[in-house]
Amino acid sequence: xxxxxxxxxxxxxxxxxxxxxxxxxxxxxxxxxxxxxxxxxxxxxxxxxxxxxxxxxxxxxxxxxxxxxxxxxxxxxxxxxxxxxxxxxxxxxxxxxxxxxxxxxxxxxxxxxxxxxxxxxxxxxxxxxxxxxxxxxxxxxxxxxxxxxxxxxxxxxxxxxxxxxxxxxxxxxxxxxxxxxxxxxxxxxxxxxxxxxxxxxxxxxxxxxxxxxxxxxxxxxxxxxxxxxxxxxxxxxxxxxxxxxxxxxxxxxxxxxxxxxxxxxxxxxxxxxxxxxxxxxxxxxxxxxx
Amino acid sequence: xxxxxxxxxxxxxxxxxxxxxxxxxxxxxxxxxxxxxxxxxxxxxxxxxxxxxxxxxxxxxxxxxxxxxxxxxxxxxxxxxxxxxxxxxxxxxxxxxxxxxxxxxxxxxxxxxxxxxxxxxxxxxxxxxxxxxxxxxxxxxxxxxxxxxxxxxxxxxxxxxxxxxxxxxxxxxxxxxxxxxxxxxxxxxxxxxxxxxxxxxxxxxxxxxxxxxxxxxxxxxxxxxxxxxxxxxxxxxxxxxxxxxxxxxxxxxxxxxxxxxxxxxxxxxxxxxxxxxxxxxxxxxxxxxxxxxxxxxxxxxxxxxxxxxxxxxxxxxxxxxxxxxxxxxxxxxxxxxxxxxxxx
Numbered sequence: 082x083x084x085x086x087x088x089x090x091x092x093x094x095x096x097x098x099x100x101x102x103x104x105x106x107x108x109x110x111x112x113x114x115x116x117x118x119x120x121x122x123x124x125x126x127x128x129x130x131x132x133x134x135x136x137x138x139x140x141x142x143x144x145x146x147x148x149x150x151x152x153x154x155x156x157x158x159x160x161x162x163x164x165x166x167x168x169x170x171x172x173x174x175x176x177x178x179x180x181x182x183x184x185x186x187x188x189x190x191x192x193x194x195x196x197x198x199x200x201x202x203x204x205x206x207x208x209x210x211x212x213x214x215x216x217x218x219x220x221x222x223x224x225x226x227x228x229x230x231x232x233x234x235x236x237x238x239x240x241x242x243x244x245x246x247x248x249x250x251x252x253x254x255x256x257x258x259x260x261x262x263x264x265x266x267x268x269x270x271x272x273x274x275x276x277x278x279x280x281x282x283x284x285x286x287x288x289x290x291x292x293x294x295x296x297x298x299x300x301x302x303x304x305x306x307x308x309x310x311x312x313x314x315x316x317x318x319x320x321x322x323x324x325x326x327x328x329x330x331x332x333x334x335x336x337x338x339x340x341x342x343x344x345x346x347x348x349x350x351x352x353x354x355x356x357x358x359x360x361x362x363x364x365x366x367x368x369x370x371x
Numbered sequence: 372x373x374x375x376x377x378x379x380x381x382x383x384x385x386x387x388x389x390x391x392x393x394x395x396x397x398x399x400x401x402x403x404x405x406x407x408x409x410x411x412x413x414x415x416x417x418x419x420x421x422x423x424x425x426x427x428x429x430x431x432x433x434x435x436x437x438x439x440x441x442x443x444x445x446x447x448x449x450x451x452x453x454x455x456x457x458x459x460x461x462x463x464x465x466x467x468x469x470x471x472x473x474x475x476x477x478x479x480x481x482x483x484x485x486x487x488x489x490x491x492x493x494x495x496x497x498x499x500x501x502x503x504x505x506x507x508x509x510x511x512x513x514x515x516x517x518x519x520x521x522x523x524x525x526x527x528x529x530x531x532x533x534x535x536x537x538x539x540x541x542x543x544x545x546x547x548x549x550x551x552x553x554x555x556x557x558x559x560x561x562x563x564x565x566x567x568x569x570x571x572x573x574x575x576x577x578x579x580x581x582x583x584x585x586x587x588x589x590x591x592x593x594x595x596x597x598x599x600x601x602x603x604x605x606x607x608x609x610x611x612x613x614x615x616x617x618x619x620x621x622x623x624x625x626x627x628x629x630x631x632x633x634x635x636x637x638x639x640x641x642x643x644x645x646x647x648x649x650x651x652x653x654x655x656x657x658x659x660x661x662x663x664x665x666x667x668x669x670x671x672x673x674x675x676x677x678x679x680x681x682x683x684x685x686x687x688x689x690x691x692x693x694x695x696x697x698x699x700x701x702x703x704x705x706x707x708x709x710x711x712x713x714x715x
Contacts, residue, residue: 095609105479173407193699198639208424266396268403296507299641356505
């Protein structure tokens with residue numbers, strides 16, 4: 082009697098735990114579906130050709146063209162700054178830091194930078210770019226696309242460092258030994274053999290970094306600031322898609338809110354396609370990017 | 372390094388042209404490694420710079436208000452008086468609500484994906500959950516404001532207030548509140564049909580951090596040696612017993628690390644909470660009232676702030692950075708313990 086009672090209790094506990102676990106997964110998927118559904122349905126309903134041709138200065142009758150161009154410029158700047166630095170830093174971690182005590186420390190701190198609050202990194206960019214430029218030009222140049230690009234680069238940097246580091250460490254050491262035994266100097270080995278061997282992994286990291294920064298809003302608010310007109314001058318105040326979505330969501334007018342949904346749709350599609358592309362570009366070696 | 376060392380020994384006996392080339396290689400090697408090291412040091416510089424620049428920007432606020440800045444609940448641009456208490460409380464409370472909701476759900480998802488789901492289902496469901504992490508936070512903010520806050524106002528908040536507050540919309544004070552009156556403090560609200568508030572923000576944050584916590588948990592659950600689990604199954608354990616008595620003790624530190632990682636995210640998140648928190652600066656223990664967080668305060672006010680207000684915002688950012696740094700430090704240390712064991 083007692084034994085069968087014990088079995089029954091253990092079985093019931095197990096069934097309850099399994100049911101709760103499935104419920105938790107269902108809840109997670111439900112919210113994903115809910116958020117994507119609202120973004121898709123509200124966003125598609127708000128899609129109009131003028132979104133891509135008119136600028137935000139026209140408000141309700143306008144589009145988001147300047148914001149899209151601004152986002153493109155800011156993201157390009159961010160990636161162009163972060164990629165060389167990130168790849169070189171990652172290469173140092175993977176290839177040179179073995180006998181240095183600094184290596185593990187920097188690898189560890191890079192992981193922390195990966196999840197650091199982006200708004201603080203934005204304030205850092207504000208302090209080192211916006212304020213000095215304002216001072217140097219007597220207030221002619223304050224907020225600028227360059228400052229926004231650097232803020233985004235600070236966010237992209239740890240992603241690229243980490244992927245490069247991990248991908249280089251996956252390159253078999255026989256490749257290194259073979260090259261060194263032929264008398265190839267180490268810088269040539271790193272640039273021409275190792276980075277080339279890990280190229281697809283590094284490209285994945287850059288794509289992931291791009292996906293990450295193209296959704297960032299907070300650090301752009303006080304670096305690139307925003308602009309209702311089209312500009313391609315990186316020393317101008319520059320609009321971006323997330324920043325316009327932020328402004329338009331706060332707006333009391335429902336017509337403006339609709340435009341925000343359209344922007345949200347474009348942004349979400351862009352980011353999700355990018356992360357899909359990065360997965361496809363490199364699906365063999367799985368790396369976590371939390 | 373080895374290359375340059377062997378290059379210099381060869382150089383002794385090599386003909387002059389080759390010796391020159393070897394010397395050049397050795398010099399280039401050294402320059403190259405310095406360049407790389409400088410780039411790696413930029414990571415360090417960014418962290419130190421972020422802390423230093425916010426501390427420097429906040430020096431006026433720290434000098435004016437001293438330690439009182441931390442415990443003052445005033446945030447009054449009209450009188451130019453600022454205190455960190457309300458935003459700090461809002462940040463911590465929303466993050467804790469997010470953890471309370473997200474940790475059990477993430478655990479359930481990780482359990483489902485590692486032990487329960489048939490293998491053909493694991494890939495797609497896992498990718499779908501990770502997709503949540505890819506959605507930009509501004510989208511969470513919009514969804515929270517336009518869709519979720521009205522939902523909370525229509526369904527969740529009235530129910531909570533009917534059962535847990537002193538002034539329920541249906542007029543009947545519940546049995547629980549009559550017998551445990553202090554509960555009502557946490558669930559009172561002057562506007563029962565207004566969706567924005569601390570609880571709503573915490574729930575949106577919870578959805579945001581679920582993919583981070585669950586993917587860490589899933590990964591560490593997979594590191595448990597199969598022979599440990601199989602042994603327990605062979606002794607007649609149920610799936611739940613294997614997870615609770617074998618997997619959990621083996622991965623405990625890393626699971627805690629994953630939870631802290633989620634906490635770090637929740638503390639620093641800006642856009643998801645900027646719309647649904649309400650941005651008011653009244654000190655209240657109620658989670659159904661509006662409030663503000665450090666990040667949302669900075670995002671809302673920094674653009675127009677001048678002088679002492681700007682400095683106070685910088686001081687807030689410094690506090691946020693220090694707190695998240697400590698939380699993330701704990702997270703990474705906890706996560707590292709497991710990877711150390713993996714190598715053994």
